[in-house]
Amino acid sequence: MPNYRFPHATLAVMAKAPIPGQVKTRLIPALGAEGASRLHAALLRRTVGAMLHANLCPIQLWCSPDTDHPEFIELQVLGTVLKTQCPGDLGARMGHAARECLETARKVIIIGTDCPVLHAGFVEQAIITLTNGHDAIVGPAEDGGYYLLGLNRTADELFQSMPWGGERVLLETRRRLDNLGWRWSELAPLWDVDRPEDLQRLESVNL
Known part of the structure; x- marks a missing residue:
């Protein structure tokens, strides 16, 4: 058993299998289907x-469409636990992951894989914030979404009928957290790689 710094937290990584034509579709005009899949x-x-190198907490890789892709198997060997995402939109899948993680952990940090400048320090800060009494913490993305959501508890309002993929996800999430009456805070904003114009910034990142 690894000696995690925060053994009572779980990091849930939402991940699609890198199948050409099914991932990074907005980048296909610039990179082609194979290039977008490789990215x-x-x-x-x-x-x-x-996240594995930081050894902060147990990591669950929530896989779509299933856990069979060789990339997922390799990450399992390195130390993640593989889970299969449930059917439904992104909100349904994130909500399911959050609920399942919180059955055994005191807090869950949910991230995706689109943010090349997301490092373990942001996850550590989120865990510490939740440990110090906040109910939730959000990592704002520059495109109007978020790259991280940390929770001590969950609520369907955070995931249902959300305009996923649009520019209002962050604003709507803030509004709903306020309506819940929760104590919450935000991390520093970061950028995702989703559109061709993001590729130039990616050149400065060592993947």
Whole structure:
């Protein structure tokens, strides 16, 4: 059993299998289907590798469409637990992961793999914030979404009928957290790689 710094937290990484034509579709015009898939795989490996190296807490890799892809198997060997995402939209899948993680952990940190500048320090800060009494913490993304959601408890309002993929996800999440009456805070904003214009910034990142 690894000697985690925060053994009562769980990091849930939402991950799609790097299948050409099914990932990073907005980058296909610039990179082609194979190139977009390779970039997705590189971001997946970089994100999970950084979190494994930090040894902060147990890591669950929530896989779509299933856990069979060789990239997932390799990350399992390195120390993640593989889970299969449930059917439904992103909100349904994130909500399911959050509920399941909180059955055995005191707090859950949910991230994706689209943010190349997300390092373990942000996850550590999120865990510490939750440990110090906050109910939730959000990592704002520059495109209007978020790259991290940390929770001590969960609520369906955070995941249902959300305009996923749009520019209002962060604003709507803030509004719903306020309506819940929870104590919550935010991390520093970061950028995702989703659109062709993001590729130039990616050149400065060592994947």
